[in-house]
Amino acid sequence: MGKSTMTTGTLRRPPPRPAAPDGTAPGARPRYRRNRPGIAYLFLSPWVAGALLLTIGPMLASLYLSFTDYDLFTSPEWVGLENYQRLFADDARFLASAKVTAMYVLISVPLKLAAALAVALLLNRKRRGQGFYRSAFYAPSLLGTGVAIALVWRAMFTDAGVVDSVTGTFGWDTGGWINEPDYALYVLIILAVWQFGAPMVIFLAGLKQIPTELYDAAAVDGSGTWRTFRSVTLPMLSPIILFNLVLETIHAFQAFTPAFIVSGGRGGPSNSTLFYTLYLYERGFSQFRMGYASAMAWLLLLVIAIITALFFGTSRRWVFYSGEDR
Amino acid sequence: MSTLSDGLSTRTPGARRPGAPGARLRTVGWHALIIGVLALLLYPVVWLLATSIKPTDEILSSLSLLPSRLAPENYSAALDGIAGIGVWRFFTNSLIVAIGAVIGNLVSCALAAYAFARLRFRLRGPLFAFTLLTIMLPYHVVLIPQYTIFQKLDLVGTFVPLILPKLLATDAFFVFLMVQFIRGLPRELDDAAEIDGCGPVLTFRYVILPLLKPALVTTAIFTFIWTWNDFFSQLVYLNDPDSYTLPLALRLFIDQTSESAFGPMFAMSVLSIVPVMLFFLAFQRYLVEGIATSGLKG
Incomplete structure (x- = not known):
């Protein structure tokens, strides 16, 4: 800090007027100042400290810990690949948690994005009230991540709760979805899909960027609604679809709160809501098997990295960037 | 930022000839559809608000959003906290x-x-x-x-x-x-x-x-x-x-x-x-x- 205040301290004066007329020729911008890395790193110093102490350092540390036996209180003991071997060879709960999480991601993400796209298409009209509706649809995305709404879900899907009462009148007595291993996961999937407002807002912004000329041309060619959607809207929107797909997938893998609250922290019934992160928390912070939990964390990172790479790797085939000759 | 939505929404299709009678009907239908979906979507939030003032014995099963009587004791108990x-x-x-x-x-x-x-x-x-x-x-x-x-x-x-x-x-x-x-x-x-x-x-x-x-x-x-x-x-x-x-x-x-x-x-x-x-x-x-x-x- 000292250096910069010395160089600038003598210049303390009222804020400069923007775009002061100074007689400099337009092309000749002064560039004598910005090339001072010292000041750049001064601005970056909190970020650098965070990146080193809270991101890179801990990442490497947890990679190391994943090859050790570590309980937080005694120093870590090197065990090689044992944690990883045990995860796959003899940990039924881990395999269950991986399966539950995979199902949750595979079902909730496509449904959420489909709902988001459908409502975005519906809202994409120049009509009164559009802004209000857009905000109202977005509201669940803000509320839904909290504990309060998860408690609501727990109560609505419990035995003799609202959903059970409604299905009961049609002769389908479930005994509460959250108590049924076959249905419990769907309670969480419905909660995830309910929060489609965030990707919807992004879709809506993307829809508004599509040039009207394309729709006019499609209309002149006698293209119907479905054909126009397939041939104009979807390709033009594909970069946004990729973006939402990557983001929502990453978030779905890390979901924790709804499963914890709805299952009371245990992932039941019969492990049917045992999210990966829930099991990781249980191993790390209930049983203090932190080496084991670190191995799980690195597997999660690996899976997320591979899936993200797959999305981007295949995107050349299905994502259309306008201006590209394809 | 507001020009973003204003300026671009004028280009979107589906809103031609606002005066035509068919368009008017379509607009009403559009509002009705959206309000219907919204009602379903926001039901859990409304349910939460309604439930918080219901007497305990009505909370789980009753489908009605309106309580038989108001139960402000829920809030006084909540203000007392827990543990x-x-x-x-x-x-x-x-x-x-x-x-x-x-x-x-x-x-x-x-x-x-x-x-x-x-x-x-x-x-x-x-x-x-x-x-x-x-x-x-x-x-x-x-x-x-x-x-x-x-x-x-x-x-x-x-x-x-x-x-x-x-x-x-x-x-x-x-x-x-x-x-x-x-x-x-x-x-x-x-x-x-x-x-x-x-x-x-x-x-x-x-x-x-x-x-x-x-x-x-x-x-x-x-x-x-x-x-x-x-x-x-x-x-x-x-x-x-x-x-x-x-x-x-x-x-x-x-x-x-x-x-x-x-x-x-x-x-x-x-x-x-x-x-x-x-x-x-x-x-x-x-x-x-x-x-x-x-x-x-x-």
């Missing part, structure tokens, strides 16, 4: 964590974003790429070593582990948001300030910072709401009921199996979402535009 601690304590704790996080993110992310967007240094490209990569990084990969560090420093159980990371610009999302925003500001302003003799510090202070306000507001609102809703890291780091935040206090209700706890539980749930709702009502334009322009998570 012998009043709700205001939890409320204050949540507020301290959320405000600390907001200040941390505003300061650290604005400083970092200015450097990434405007200053030249050799590692700028790689470091910014690294920032973008950390958006994808699952929190769990850094959690255990971070926990170990805070444990060694005897800070587990305090709010420091929840606030300090924000002071060190670890929320890459907001760095990215602000970098994008600053890149959109005309360079000529910087140049003018430079000619007037401003160094980077003064340029940041008097030129960039005032113009950055919309991005700062968006960052502040999202940080507040996400921290307010955050459960996982608070569950990990706070272990003493005196330091519990609202989400942790709500979680205590789960272990109480008796249905008599339902009324106060939902009353406290309502209290916990009131700040989020107020923020939403006051700043919904910022929120929705912020997410539309930067693609933040929800």
Whole structure:
């Protein structure tokens, strides 16, 4: 800090007027100042400290810990690949948690994005009230991540709760979805899909960027609604679809709160809501098997990295960037 | 920002000849459809509000949103709190964590974003790429070593582990948001300030910072709401009921199996979402535009 205040301290004066007329020729911008890395790193110093102490350092540390036996209180003991071997060879709960999480991601993400796209298409009209509706649809995305709404879900899907009462009148007595291993996961999937407002807002912004000329041309060619959607809207929107797909997938893998609250922290019934992160928390912070939990964390990172790479790797085939000759 | 929606929506199809009778009918149908979907969507929120003033025995089964009688005792029980601690304590704790996080993110992310967007240094490209990569990084990969560090420093159980990371610009999302925003500001302003003799510090202070306000507001609102809703890291780091935040206090209700706890539980749930709702009502334009322009998570 000292250096910069010395160089600038003598210049303390009222804020400069923007775009002061100074007689400099337009092309000749002064560039004598910005090339001072010292000041750049001064601005970056909190970020650098965070990146080193809270991101890179801990990442490497947890990679190391994943090859050790570590309980937080005694120093870590090197065990090689044992944690990883045990995860796959003899940990039924881990395999269950991986399966539950995979199902949750595979079902909730496509449904959420489909709902988001459908409502975005519906809202994409120049009509009164559009802004209000857009905000109202977005509201669940803000509320839904909290504990309060998860408690609501727990109560609505419990035995003799609202959903059970409604299905009961049609002769389908479930005994509460959250108590049924076959249905419990769907309670969480419905909660995830309910929060489609965030990707919807992004879709809506993307829809508004599509040039009207394309729709006019499609209309002149006698293209119907479905054909126009397939041939104009979807390709033009594909970069946004990729973006939402990557983001929502990453978030779905890390979901924790709804499963914890709805299952009371245990992932039941019969492990049917045992999210990966829930099991990781249980191993790390209930049983203090932190080496084991670190191995799980690195597997999660690996899976997320591979899936993200797959999305981007295949995107050349299905994502259309306008201006590209394809 | 408002011109974005106004200017572009005029181009969207489906609204030609607003005077035609068929179009009028279609408009009514459109409103009806949307309001129908919205009613279904917002039912759980309305159910929560209605339930919080219902007598306990009506809570679970009754489909009617209207209670047979009002039950303000739910709220007085909620205000009394749980585990012998009043709700205001939890409320204050949540507020301290959320405000600390907001200040941390505003300061650290604005400083970092200015450097990434405007200053030249050799590692700028790689470091910014690294920032973008950390958006994808699952929190769990850094959690255990971070926990170990805070444990060694005897800070587990305090709010420091929840606030300090924000002071060190670890929320890459907001760095990215602000970098994008600053890149959109005309360079000529910087140049003018430079000619007037401003160094980077003064340029940041008097030129960039005032113009950055919309991005700062968006960052502040999202940080507040996400921290307010955050459960996982608070569950990990706070272990003493005196330091519990609202989400942790709500979680205590789960272990109480008796249905008599339902009324106060939902009353406290309502209290916990009131700040989020107020923020939403006051700043919904910022929120929705912020997410539309930067693609933040929800």
